[in-house]
Amino acid sequence: KEKVVITKDQQAFMNVILDAYNRHQIPPDVAKKLLQEQYSAEENFLLLTEMATSQVQVLVEFTKHIPGFLSLDHEDQIALLKGSAVEASFLRSAQVFSSKMPNGHTEVLEERIRKSGISEEFMTPMFNFYKTIGELHMVEEEQALLTAITIMTPDRPYVKDQQAVERLQEPMLDVLRKLCALHHPHEPQYFARLLGRLTELRTLNHYHAEMLTSWRMNDHKFTPLLCEIWDVQ
Numbered sequence: 110k111e112k113v114v115i116t117k118d119q120q121a122f123m124n125v126i127l128d129a130y131n132r133h134q135i136p137p138d139v140a141k142k143l144l145q146e147q148y149s150a151e152e153n154f155l156l157l158t159e160m161a162t163s164q165v166q167v168l169v170e171f172t173k174h175i176p177g178f179l180s181l182d183h184e185d186q187i188a189l190l191k192g193s194a195v196e197a198s199f200l201r202s203a204q205v206f207s208s209k210m211p212n213g214h215t216e217v218l219e220e221r222i223r224k225s226g227i228s229e230e231f232m233t234p235m236f237n238f239y240k241t242i243g244e245l246h247m248v249e250e251e252q253a254l255l256t257a258i259t260i261m262t263p264d265r266p267y268v269k270d271q272q273a274v275e276r277l278q279e280p281m282l283d284v285l286r287k288l289c290a291l292h293h294p295h296e297p298q299y300f301a302r303l304l305g306r307l308t309e310l311r312t313l314n315h316y317h318a319e320m321l322t323s324w325r326m327n328d329h330k331f332t333p334l335l336c337e338i339w340d341v342q
């Protein structure tokens with residue numbers, strides 16, 4: 110059983126990503142707002158678009174700190190952000206959902222989300238994803254790296270130089286694999302389970318456009334930024 114060693118360079122690389130991830134978190138706590146009271150579908154949809162808009166802005170700031178991202182072709186930078194924004198927001202939602210809350214609060218939050226206005230058919234895949242992310246008990250380094258790896262996915266639509274993106278994603282996968290071995294020594298399959306969540310994320314990505322239009326209300330309004338990123342309106 111070889112000893113897992115994270116090199117000094119990998120430690121420094123990891124700190125850059127973790128520091129950027131921690132500095133770029135959404136200010137208003139959506140969970141706290143949701144636990145306060147039940148809102149109407151219209152109010153919830155507005156809350157979602159506000160949260161998603163600020164999350165995209167935060168995601169751009171975080172991405173700029175991923176080593177090598179700014180040296181990519183500019184159009185590829187946009188393609189990576191556009192291609193990963195929905196997945197990053199579901200990953201963030203999952204982390205919010207599975208964050209430690211006082212007893213019974215997670216159940217109230219789940220109830221509020223179930224009644225928020227999203228149509229029933231998407232509840233199962235969405236909560237399956239949230240619960241399987243929660244069961245992983247990721248440390249914050251793993252959360253930060255998983256988000257960075259999701260952004261740095263070479264096969265997004267319209268990416269021209271996929272090799273350049275692979276070269277940036279590989280060192281992050283190497284560090285993540287070592288971190289998983291270090292933080293979860295008794296779960297040799299943990300790294301594979303973590304990457305399996307990225308596959309699950311892609312299916313949520315696939316549902317997203319349908320989910321948006323299925324909210325039980327008419328006249329879904331979006332911000333200009335979300336029109337760009339979500340390909341709506």
Ligand SMILES: O=C(NC1CCCCC1)[C@H](C1CCCCC1)n1c(-c2ccc(-c3nnn[nH]3)cc2)nc2ccccc21
Nearest residue numbers: 139153156157160161164198201202205206222225320321
């Ligand atoms: O605000 C939210 N998510 C933000 C969290 C931070 C990153 C950016 C997204 C929404 C709440 C909105 C108000 C009504 C309840 C859900 N949210 C979601 C979520 C996400 C997408 C759709 C959806 N619908 N159509 N397309 N995407 C629906 C719900 N899951 C969450 C789990 C924990 C906490 C909040 C959660």
